[in-house]
Every structure is written in structure tokens, then in C-alpha cells.
Ligand code: ATP
């Protein structure tokens with residue numbers, strides 16, 4: 487047997503710590519009803535059925551989970567047979583999506599073994615399946631590797647995750663250096679969960695974050711972009727920015743921000759943190775913030791520094807210059823991350839409208855054609871975050887075009903008639 491095969495079989499024999507129901511805080515009341523239905527059905531058909539991942543972590547932290555994922559020893563085809571309202575997705579890692587009312591989806595995956603232990607280049611589907619122990623060991627962080635067993639309502643812990651959760655520690659499962667090397671996206675996930683929970687990265691995990699942040703450029707750009715967007719819209723964007731700066735992860739993702747945000751007392755970074763804190767507040771109140779707005783806010787302090795090197799003429803000409811300049815400057819700052827074209831385009835449009843408030847002349851109002859643009863309300867949102875009242879310029883008086891019309895009408899007033907002039 488090869489050494490990695492020996493290690494793998496040792497891992498599958500690993501004994502978990504079982505925390506019985508009276509000794510932990512997960513109550514079935516905290517678990518989504520449909521997720522419970524899935525767990526119960528798997529269990530009643532003789533399969534292992536565990537709640538896994540972020541759902542377990544968040545319930546233990548007393549937070550409301552975003553989603554509930556289930557893991558089982560049933561194979562995808564067996565799960566599919568149990569749930570009529572389901573479909574199989576994924577090629578290499580097949581998982582089942584079970585559909586419920588209101589568009590809710592519960593994902594069910596078969597226990598998986600860590601792919602990095604396999605020596606074969608291409609794995610057959612069977613090879614990817616594993617034991618519960620292997621499934622725990624393939625996960626990113628110990629706090630994300632806890633299982634809740636529906637059979638006896640216990641927590642199953644293969645990785646000392648509960649101790650880390652109680653102590654406020656973010657620790658990679660296994661050897662952080664190896665795990666982050668295998669999948670550098672885990673660097674982002676470690677920083678995200680530290681920022682979200684306010685927990686500290688353990689020494690080894692922090693060291694691995696710093697030494698593998700440079701490998702992020704090796705990951706598929708779409709994965710990095712999606713993870714970054716989750717950071718910015720996850721409700722802890724301000725804390726994320728600070729930690730991403732402290733660890734240097736920010737500059738591996740966006741080297742373009744380094745000249746503006748990296749200095750110890752950078753006022754630009756402080757401003758960006760404040761702007762993102764407002765986004766966090768809005769999201770906490772249940773008010774969504776468009777991705778384009780969040781992008782503009784992340785880059786705005788750097789954009790302002792760059793703008794100081796430009797000269798914008800007063801009035802209409804300056805506004806046109808500004809909006810053309812923004813179309814180049816903003817994508818250049820964002821370029822290292824492959825943000826969706828649609829989002830970047832929207833960001834340029836709304837940032838372009840900031841010319842009206844940034845270069846406003848006293849008493850200036852908005853032309854009607856601006857107010858009627860589809861993205862005008864989004865631009866108003868951005869302006870509000872930046873401390874400007876774009877919409878106020880719309881409300882504060884007649885638009886330019888209507889005042890012109892009035893002037894023209896006044897000019898056309900008939901002259902007073904002269905004495906004896908024929909009125910017929
Ligand atoms: P969120 O609350 O943001 O959804 P989450 O921890 O549930 O956080 P998901 O992206 O939904 O994150 O992933 C579900 C689970 O899958 C994680 O909790 C983790 O156990 C595992 N996981 C996700 N990405 C990785 C990865 N790159 N490497 C190893 N395990 C991962």
C-alpha cells in the first residue's frame with residue numbers, strides 16, 4: 487500500500503468526539519423544517535444523515551444560518567430515488583438538490599474523501615466517496631467541519647471544532663500549509679470566517695494565509711471573484727477589509743489598491759472601511775445593496791486620489807470628462823479580479839453620474855434624461871453612501887430642460903398692441 491493510501495485508511499478509522507444532546511445547544515427548533523424532513527427521510531431509510539457545514543456552525547454560534555446542507559452515506563442515485571422533487575447536479579462531485587416551496591433548496595452530498603490524498607490524476611466517481619471521518623477531514627476549517635446527527639441529535643466532531651468554536655479560533659483542518667497549497671481559495675475562506683465571527687486565526691493558519699495568499703492568482707478567476715463578492719456582501723465587509731489588509735490578502739487580490747490602502751495609517755483605507763461599514767449596516771437592516779454599489783465603495787477612496795491628478799472643467803464639460811475618465815479609471819483599479827462585465831458596467835454608469843454631485847455648480851439641477859435612466863435609483867444609493875444627495879438635485883427645482891422651455895415661451899410673448907392696430 488502506498489503511504490498516502492495508508493494515511494487515508496488511518497483517517498477513515500479516526501474516532502470522533504460525540505457530544506450528546508444535553509451537552510450542546512443545537513435544538514431542532516433552530517433547523518429549517520425542510521432540512522429536517524430530508525434528514526428524517528434519509529435516516530428512516532437506514533442511511534446516516536448529518537447536518538453539516540455552515541448550518542451547524544451558525545446554529546452553535548446562535549446565528550441564523552444562510553443555508554442548511556446535508557451529508558449522508560447514501561449514493562447520489564439512492565438519494566435521488568428518495569426525493570421526487572430533486573435533481574442531481576455536478577460532474578466530478580455529484581450532489582442532489584432537493585426542491586421545496588418558495589424556491590428553497592436543500593443540498594445533499596454523499597460523504598466525500600479528500601481529493602488531495604488520491605494519487606490518480608483523474609478520479610472515478612466511486613473514488614470520491616468516503617467515510618464521515620474523511621468527509622470531515624476534507625473540509626476547510628475546523629468550525630466548518632462539525633456534524634449534527636439526526637439519529638440521536640448529537641454533535642459529531644472529528645477535528646476539535648467545538649473547542650475552537652468555544653475558544654474563538656479559526657483553524658484549518660489538518661496541516662494548514664498543505665491544505666492552502668492544495669486549494670488557495672481556502673485562504674479567502676479563513677479570512678472571511680475570521681472577519682465574520684471576530685475569531686482569531688491560529689498561528690499556523692495565519693502563517694499559511696500569509697504564505698499562500700500569492701497562490702490566489704492560480705485559482706480559477708470565477709471562484710476568486712465569487713468568494714470575494716461573498717466577503718463584500720456577507721455583512722462583515724468592513725472587518726474583512728481590515729483583516730485582508732493586515733494579512734496582505736487584499737493586495738494579492740487587488741495589487742492596484744496597494745499604493746492607496748497599504749500604508750499603516752492610510753486615510754483612504756480608513757475611509758473605505760467606513761464606507762463598507764455602512765454597507766454592513768444596510769444589509770443588517772435587511773436592505774440589499776447592489777454589487778455595483780459595493781464595488782464603487784471599495785474603490786472610491788483610491789479613485790478620489792487618482793482624480794486629484796486630473797483637471798475637470800466646470801459645468802457640463804467637466805461632467806462629461808468625469809464620466810469618461812471614470813470609465814477608464816474604475817475598471818483599471820478592479821482589473822485584477824474578473825468582476826462580471828455587467829456589474830462593472832453598472833458600476834461605471836453610476837460612478838459616472840457622481841459627476842453631478844462632485845462637480846456641482848450652485849443651484850444646479852438634474853436634466854430629465856438623467857432621472858429617467860434605469861440605473862438612476864442605484865446611483866442615488868451610491869451617492870447616499872458617499873454622503874451626497876443626488877436625488878435632492880432632482881427635487882430641488884425645475885430641471886434645466888423645463889426652465890429653458892419657459893424662457894423660450896417668455897420670449898414668444900406677443901408684443902403690446904399699438905394704438906389703432908387691427909386685431910381682427
Ligand atoms: P456560508 O454561511 O457563507 O454559506 P459555509 O461555511 O456554509 O458559509 P459554503 O461555501 O456554503 O460555506 O460551504 C459549505 C461547506 O463546505 C463549508 O462549511 C465547508 O465545510 C465546505 N467547504 C466549502 N468550500 C471549501 C473548500 N474550498 N475546501 C474545503 N471545504 C470547503
Ligand code: MG
Pocket residue numbers: 539540541552553
Ligand atoms: Mg453555506
